Amino acid sequence: MQPEFQLSEPFDARRIVVAMSGGVDSSVVAALAARTGAETIGVTLQLYDHGAAVGRTGSCCAGQDIRDARAVADRIGIAHYVFDYESRFRDSVIADFADEYMAGRTPIPCVKCNMGVKFTDLFQIARDLGADCLATGHYVRRVEGPQGAELHRAADPARDQSYFLFATTQAQLDYLRFPLGGLPKPQVREIAAELGLSVALKPDSQDICFVPDGDYAKIVRKLRPDADEGGDIVHVDGRVLGRHKGMIHYTVGQRKGLEIGGQPDPLYVVRLDAEGRRVIVGPKAALAVGAARLSDINWLGGDFTEPLTAKVRSMAKPVPARLDGDRLIFNAPEYGVAPGQAAVLYAGERVLGGGWIAATEAAMAEAA
Known part of the structure; x- marks a missing residue:
């Protein structure tokens, strides 16, 4: 007898498309969708160059992740398709990431990815495949309210991803399903283990998927060669305290790495003046x-x-x-x-x- 699992949001569909990143969360969603008896189709978006992605783990939509998604699909007996969205991802997410840093802003590429390739493009793929809904492994809850679907925080505060999904439109929300939003992560891993999924113990994604080593500046520098152009570090009172090595190395609230010793009190990055290439610093109160x-x-x-x-x-x-x-x-x-x-x-x-x-x-x- 197969074990029974309580979904946070039950499926009511004849055909379900599941966004499969190769991680444990989306794999469990695919397995539970298939257990409902609905025709389930796994879709993975390939977002990186095949050669560069070989062997990469701990991100999403990289070479090993695609292989893991395919292995899970084979295990649970569903169709699995991979769509090449490398150029779309590069233009709409990575290039925007570099431009935001160059403009003195602190980007959130995960939101831009959800707004673009993950929900807009994947949404259309699911529609084209004739699916009744698109299911993902995000930790948020979709609740039917008196005026339609509502987006709610996940039951597990430590896993809640609602911040990254604020740009979801009402039309997308009506079509999306988030069956893991009411479950704690350890239970999801238990389900994966009980279902015999190979990804049950796979580590979670870390940092930004296309910056696996955490070196944001390297990515920006590759796309914008002038990213390391220096400028003045200026106190909020107008004093020039030193020189910086390129604004891409600084974010609002940063304290370490300013390299302006000899100050009586700790200083923080208060704002970034992209036009003047100035890093404005001040005491914590100035933040x-x-x-x-x-x-x-x-x-x-x-x-x-x-x-x-x-x-x-x-x-x-x-x-x-x-x-x-x-x-x-x-x-x-x-x-x-x-x-x-x-x-x-x-x-x-x-x-x-x-x-x-x-x-x-x-x-x-x-x-x-």
Whole structure:
């Protein structure tokens, strides 16, 4: 007798396309989808050069990951297709990543990937294959509300990925399924082991998938040769404290690696002036932000009068805030708010939407 598993979101479909990255999460989704009796089709997007991807693990959609996805599909007896989206990924995600750093912003390529190849293009592939839904291994919950599908945080706070999915449109949400959103990761691995999947013990993805060694500057430098052009390190009071080795090496909130010793108090990167190639630094108090201007706001939540919370970094806790047009106003000064990152808005567990942080308003005046 096969073991029974309780899905966070039950399937009700005759044909299901599953986005298979080669990891344990999407593999379990594919296996559970197939167990419902629905025709299940696994789809993997190849995002890297075949030669460069050989042997790479701990990312997603690389050479070994594609082989793992195919092995799981063979194990559970479903069709599996690989689509080459290398050029699309390079142009829409990697090039944008480099441009954002060059503009003095801190990018989130995972969101851009979800907005593009993973949900827009994969969504169309699933439609073309005649699927009733597209299932993924993301840790978020899709809840049917009185006015349609809602996006909610995962039950396991340590695994919640809602921050990276704020740009999901309502049409996409209606079509998507997230069956793991109510499960803790250890249980997902237990399911994989019970089903005999070879990826049950495979390590989770680390860092940005196309930067496996964590050296962001190397990627930017390869695409933008002038990325290492130096400039001044300037205190918020206007004093020039030294020279930097290229703005791609700095992000808002950074303290280490400034190489401006002899200062009486710790200094942090407060903002980046791309046009003047200046790194602006100051005391921790100078990092305090009272409000942020958002661009390209995606709204999923309808009209809300209850208090909102905002999450301005993937690892940050949501804090009380309010939205006035495109201006996000924090109830108390918030730290480490960086242009290029996202501000995601919540009402309790529900994701209302979010936008890209275009600019910040300091809670204290700067002289620089």
